[in-house]
Amino acid sequence: MTGYYFLLASRELIFDEFLKRVCPPRELNWRKYRRASRRSVLSRIYQLGLRGFFEYADYLDANPLEAAFLPNLLKVTVSRFFRETELWDHLAADILPAMAAAHPASRPLQVLHIGCCNGEEPYSVSLLWKNEIEPVFPGARISITAMDIDQTCLDRARQGWYPRKTLREVPVELQKKWFEPEDGGWRLDEEIRSMVNFTKLDLLKDHLPGQQDMVFCRYLVFTYFQGKRRREMARKISECINPGGLLILGRKESIGSQEQDLFTAVHQNLKIYKNER
Ligand SMILES: C[S@@+](CC[C@H](N)C(=O)[O-])C[C@H]1O[C@@H](n2cnc3c(N)ncnc32)[C@H](O)[C@@H]1O
Known part of the structure; x- marks a missing residue:
């Protein structure tokens, strides 16, 4: 050496x-x-x-x-659009259409992202919704709230400018339709950006908005936290999800024995769980 x-x-x-x-x-x-x-x-x-x-x-x-x-x-602030593409394929083909079909037109589908980083993950949902769901279910509505502790991340998310490496899993047709090249990176279209409401939140201290139908908490609680801290955060998340609503984790994460009473696996490989509360 x-x-x-x-x-x-x-x-x-x-x-x-x-x-x-x-x-x-x-x-x-x-x-x-x-x-x-x-x-x-x-x-x-x-x-x-x-x-x-x-x-x-x-x-x-x-x-x-x-x-x-x-x-x-x-804290680690790394993310990508459509990170772990198999999950997003399944969301587009199965989960989101089923939720849109089952959901009453009177109430939008509530989706929450905890630890949303620079917006790559919530914007991936809005891109799918706009392209795959709206054309098939024109009456269906979605409300996407994205939260992070890091103000710099939230500011970047609102600006919607991304370096090329964060777009490497974006399907070509979506990139052509919704991103414009700018300053060596890509600017996301205002129509997609306006679908996400960004808010500052410290999950360890602050309340979560309730009645969520689907919560993304990927590469935060179930990667970095342990013991009582992890269990308490898992409970807090389960309490903000409607009965039967979904929790989505990262591919390298899992619900552990200490949270098994809160969530059951809907899709073990893709780390999609149902709230058991
Ligand atoms: C590794 S990134 C994951 C981003 C995205 N969920 C993904 O999987 O691509 C973790 C994010 O959680 C945020 N974070 C860390 N601690 C937090 C806390 N206590 N409350 C809210 N967000 C937090 C970080 O700022 C960071 O943006």
């Missing part, structure tokens, strides 16, 4: 040791954070005038307010 790679590897090891020390007591899954969060922690350390990760770990132990801020500091 050359000196440069040795240095990189040892930096990662030190950060891992830091995560192993600070995450488990706060019911956070240290294995999931890794490199993406390292830079945010370092800039917080410099801001506080501390000398490194271990001094910051001591500071966290001595300052409960700083410790409460830790999940926010470590």
Whole structure:
């Protein structure tokens, strides 16, 4: 190993040791954070005038307010349109048509995204709705609310400009119809953007809007949280979903034994669950 790679590897090891020390007591899954969060922690350390990760770990132990801020500091903000395409194929072919057909015309289908990042996920739903559902069910209506703790993400979401890599799973015909090239990236059409209502929310503290028919909570609670924290957030989510409504997780996530009384699998591989409440 050359000196440069040795240095990189040892930096990662030190950060891992830091995560192993600070995450488990706060019911956070240290294995999931890794490199993406390292830079945010370092800039917080410099801001506080501390000398490194271990001094910051001591500071966290001595300052409960700083410790409460830790999940926010470590958070990972990565997303893509139609991330994990099999899920979106199934939503377009089965789930959304069935929901649109069964839903009373008097009330829009309520869809909530928790941890919506820069809007890629809720806009994927609005793209599907506009292209696949509206032409077949012209009377059906949808209300999409998207929430995130990160104001920068929400501002980006409202602006609707995306770098090319976040569009790599967007079907070509949708890209041609709804995105315009701009400044080396792509701007999403206003008609699709206007279908999503973005709001700031800290899931750990704030109330969720109730009576949801479908909730997306992908790569947040069921990846980064553990123990009582995870169980409490799972319960909070189940309480905001109508009886029989759906919870959608990421492909690498699952409902664990501690949440099995709240949700049952509708599609085990695609991580689609039904609210059992
Ligand atoms: C890894 S991204 C997942 C984005 C998207 N759901 C997906 O799967 O592509 C996690 C998102 O959750 C947000 N987040 C983290 N902690 C949160 C909290 N306490 N309340 C609300 N959002 C949070 C982050 O800001 C980030 O945008």
